[in-house]
Amino acid sequence: MYKIVRKEALRPTVTLYEIEAPLIAKKAQPGQFIILRVDEKGERIPITINAYDPEKGTVTIIVQTVGATTEKLSHLNEGDCLQDFVGPLGKATETEGKKKVCVVGGGVGCAIAYPVLKKFHDDGAEVHAVVGFRTEDLVILEDEFKKASDKLIVCTDDGSYGRKGLVTDALKELIDAGNQYDEVFAIGPMIMMKFVSKTTEPYGIPTTVSMSPIMIDGTGMCGGCRLSVGGEMKFACVDGPDFDGHKVDWDLAVKRNQMYMEFEKHKHEETCNLFKKEAE
């Protein structure tokens, strides 16, 4: 069992959890993820490692409530335990040897982007960050991003905070303004990563994306997380999650991710009703 030592609501639907997991804390590197199960009947869900403290033996994750499992998780409190917490999984992000990078984060993807951004920064690169959210209520980690980057642009879709518009517009402006990036690193919704990749392609800027397909075991046993990258089949949990954004078959990845949408919606509604009943 893995104890929640700290829980902090960053936003109404975005929560930070610090979990006691000494072995994982000792091994974790930016870009890796864990798989957790909330309880005995629970689904295995992958969540990126946001931060880790080897001394304290804890791992921090930031989770957006989107469906049944993340909802269940949000009802746990400090002192409660998670049934399972396994990792660190996947390959670490390669951050070495880069002089100037732009990290593009979308929504809760910023939680995933943060440790990568910080590693670039700590390794001495000049780091620009472009982060986008739907609306002001969802903005997270702004202070952290500010501290670890040389330039930060916050965008919201509706203009309620920062600049109005898409991250791709801001990114394009930065590139057109003459910023020569060794690499662009994009993490967020698939659609956003797709368009970031499309934006950088004409400029020939190497672009890495952190893919989040549906996973079960996370150890390379089931093949559920497969993607087509440069025409080859890759398993995101062992070969990734980072891939060359210019080589990913995006349409396929986006569609595969929505595979269980109908089922999940139904489950989520059931869970919400359950909690409603409990509350009554």
Place this chain on the structure above:
Amino acid sequence: MANMSLQKNPMPSQDPNVRNKNFQEVALGYTEEQALDEAQRCLNCKNKPCMQGCPVMVHIPEFIAKVAAGEFEEAYQIISHTSALPAVCGRVCPQESQCEKYCVRGKKGDPVGIGRLERFVADWHNAHCAGAPEKPASNGHRVAVVGSGPAGLTCAGDLARKGYEVTVFEALHLAGGVLVYGIPEFRLPKAIVQKEVDGLKAMGVTIATDTVVGRTISIDELMEEQGFEAVFIGSGAGLPMFMNIPGVNYRGVYSANEFLTRINLMKAYLPDSDTPIQHPKTVAVVGGGNVAMDAARCAKRLGAEVYIVYRRGMEELPARKEEVEHAEEEGVIFKTLCNPVEIFADEKDDVNKIRCIEMELGEPDASGRRRPIEKPGSEFDIDVDCVIMALGTSPNPLIKSTTKGLEINKKGGIVVNEEGLTSREKVYAGGDAVTGAATVILAMGAGKTAAKAIDEALSK
């Protein structure tokens, strides 16, 4: 006087049209009367031909003689000299190509139902005698086991009995390997596997689930920092293979591992499980082994019409004979001598059709089996909303890439000598991680061999 009936006592089973809608065990097991009657078919042959067919050399005539005498616990003790998991092997061994293949009674009529008797004896023991085993006194040596499939569990059990302090590291949240995530409940009830695992715990074995060796901790760290003196790797067969045909990534195309994991490990067929599973209408399962049969019969139980698509003929199906018979009885449709060439989908990328081509058998290939050849122009389509690939696996590179100096063969299997020792001192391996996908009994045997070698190495 021996029972000279030419037929095996039939196995009492659930009715096919009932069982193909539930996940309860299909074969119900012999009653005492049936076991006694079947045991009397054994001629107690002097040269024990049946034993040569058993990879772990269970003392077959001896245990059957005890069954015939009604001494079931004694029979159990004889089996457990050489086999660690009789309740499992009695159920899942391909007896027709192992022990029963060599039984003299099989020359005319059915061989003795060795597997069924083995299962009877193990179940009888579990029902009547199975107090928790005692914890042996520790000998102070510590051994780590990677993976909790039959290879790992057996190695751990043998060492624990000798007083070793054993920790089994398992990547998933539940111990048992393929026995829990692959082989379905209706063929191998999970309570049986759990009982084996609980038995190990009672003997003092620590089961560390949620630990991916190579990620959470490496083999070198286990030995250098954690003080394990030897390691046994029983990490199984690895990554599923897919066909290289157009459409394999459409929604509704699964590896058998994914489909079976959702059902068996995550219990997605139960309403209170959070894990989703597609309830397909029509399914094509590609392949002809045990894995294909399990996937097909699970799909059937979710309410689908199911086709097995296999490129050779019925005779060549590599699955256990009993599984093929059960699948047929349950209404699975066999499309043998044909092979998929393309998968089609609708505008949402949901599978709606599989195109197959008919095959004929040509000259024998290197494996001695006749090679299937496509018949040009014989393509035909089946409307399906789900395709399950059961084509085997290729080794997972994780342990190799994180363990210095571990030698791997061309196919990616770990290289070991006859004692199970790898190219690394005090690191042993066995089971599917060495051989590629094989059988429970071979994995178990490899676990035993390595346990013996580890004991010899550490007690020097």
